[in-house]
Amino acid sequence: MLTKMFSDIHNPFAHGPGQSLMPTLSPEQANWTIETAMTWIKRLVRRF
Numbered sequence: 001m002l003t004k005m006f007s008d009i010h011n012p013f014a015h016g017p018g019q020s021l022m023p024t025l026s027p028e029q030a031n032w033t034i035e036t037a038m039t040w041i042k043r044l045v046r047r048f
Contacts, residue, residue, distance in 0.1 A: 017023065027032065
């Protein structure tokens with residue numbers, strides 16, 4: 001799910017969407033994205 005979400009935001013060869021317009025996120029979407037990524041990273045770190 002995170003891969004799909006971030007693939008829509010980032011170009012795999014550089015930062016940003018390339019030639020496309022930068023997608024915009026609502027404050028709620030941005031907060032959800034940050035919290036989800038932080039939770040995923042925290043769980044990953046706990047495995048080590």
